Amino acid sequence: MMHKRFSTRDVPHQHGFDHGFDHGFDHGLGYWREVVAETYFKLQLRCGEGDRLDGQLDVWDLNGVQLSRLQSGALAYRRLRQHCGAQDRQLLVTLPLHGEVGFSQLGRSTRCAPGQFLLESSEEPYDFGYRQPNAMWVLKLPVATLKARIGEPGRFCARQYDNRQGMGRLFHDYLQWVTRHCDTDHGSTARALMATQLIDLLALSLRQHPDALQSAHSAVRDAHLARIEAHVRQHLSDPALSPERIAQASGISLRYLHQLFKDTGQSVAQWVRELRLQSAHEALSRANGRTTVAQIAYGAGFGDQAQFSHAFRKKFGHAPSEMLRPLRAPVHPPAR
Template sequence: MSLECYSTAGVALGERAAYWSAVISDTYFPLHLSYRDETRFDGRVERRMLGPVSLSRLRTEAAQYERFTDQIRTGEAGHYLVTIPCSTPVQFHQLGRTVTCGMGGFLLERGDEPYRFSYDARNDLFVMKVSREALSARVYQPDRFCASVFDGRDGLGGLFAETVRRAHAMAADLVAGDILGRQLIELLALSLDRQADCSESVPSVTRAAHLLRAQKAIRQHLSDPDLSPETVAAACGISKRYLHELFNETGTTVAQYIRVCRLHAARDMLQMPGQQRLSTIAYHFGFCDQAQFSRQFRELFGQSPRAYRDALHGGGKPN
């Protein structure tokens, strides 16, 4: 996807603060900004959309960004930001916790909760924006990781941070960008889960492990028409009531998670070259018929399966 660039370089000094506030609001969400010297503030942001995530790079003078309660609209879709500072440490406060994240680390911020974020000198930052729904589908209770610093140098965290940097610089077409964006979410989820393995209490880790096992079992049996909470619970050796509790804590249900996974898998198949009929894809992923598949696909992705495939490959494919 193309790279969008915004800079204060061509903006009059007295108008830069207002201009930058508008850029930040459009890139992330409304924030209150403070500057060490707003008349001399200089900033540049480069943004690239990769399917379900937005990647941006900010290079600015010292600034403070605050998210206030009155800036959070009731019912708005929640998002998380993942920030990777590259030249100057950042200070972050949210959910009663205050941390400092330096170079080689990254931190998670919840966008629909108040917070304060700042750095005292010119900085270079990579920021990944991902929906609350997308991350919660891969990570048990992501909020527990907010205002925590993660290692972005080694292991899975290092792989995630390096992939963010490379992905931001990489031009990608619609299909490749979508796949890359979802892979970034997977890498982030693995990094957060590894942190949980190292630092969470035994009960929390056990519940998280059960949830991950259940999610994996679902993704491995999407083509099974009999896939249900009962079969998932049996495969994981847990009760159906406990399974429902695990998913309810993530803000969804077992049935909803199965449906969304099936639709994502069907969308992946639509991206592949070939002549698969829509009815064949629908039945392969456990939908009762093509009409049900098309209706639910439109509800989730905003367009029919046929329109989605035609936009990628052109018309003329079988129905």
């Protein structure tokens, strides 16, 4: 898969940026700021007084999910309010390897050590840093991919999650397996499959954390939502899936079903539609040259292909057929 490497050792000593959040002199920090903005999103940086920053960042693309390994000397990163909202909603999942990192967002502060991971949202200001040289694996993924599995992910940010037991261990172990295959070109279908499985395992490990699950809603409400989601995902390909059927299968009234979704910012029908579009996008990422748009549409529960294509383009900015086109391009033998 595509591999990019950035290193402060490849740039001159002076790069024209300061060493503090707002003023000072440069020691590789300006270059690193540009690299961080390109790889993740805009942040202010600060490092030790008078020390030249030594950093390296390796980046791999997993078809919509980005995997990176960041290593550098002590650094503080700050995302300001003016940095937020200028791009698609993104999440970072950080797994420190050598030392503890500190993180504050949404009024919560936490310390995350090796053996743990945390979530950072691009939508809200935050502070992130480490006082000693460190290295970490970082996953960057669109909010929509995780929201389709766990609901609004903001309530999971700025909390530490254990990756040494339970589903957290499974997520960590699978991530480690993926990192060992970073530089092997398995093809776009395999990359998309790895990305989907990583997100699924991440969602399961987040759900397992009791504080996060009960941070904004009651345990009873979350139990209902978990049962609703399980049923919907199992029957997503059924075009007759409706709020009435969902409520009946979940053992609750239709009125209570709508009440559960009242504070999510979307209706039950909108949520199901988002799940279907996300499922279709993932299926297209794994498709082969014989797959048709109609198969994808019907497999995701859309009864009308034209309606599906319109909704898909509106959400993702391109038609579903555009994701299939490269798979059908003729392969010409090399000229002799």
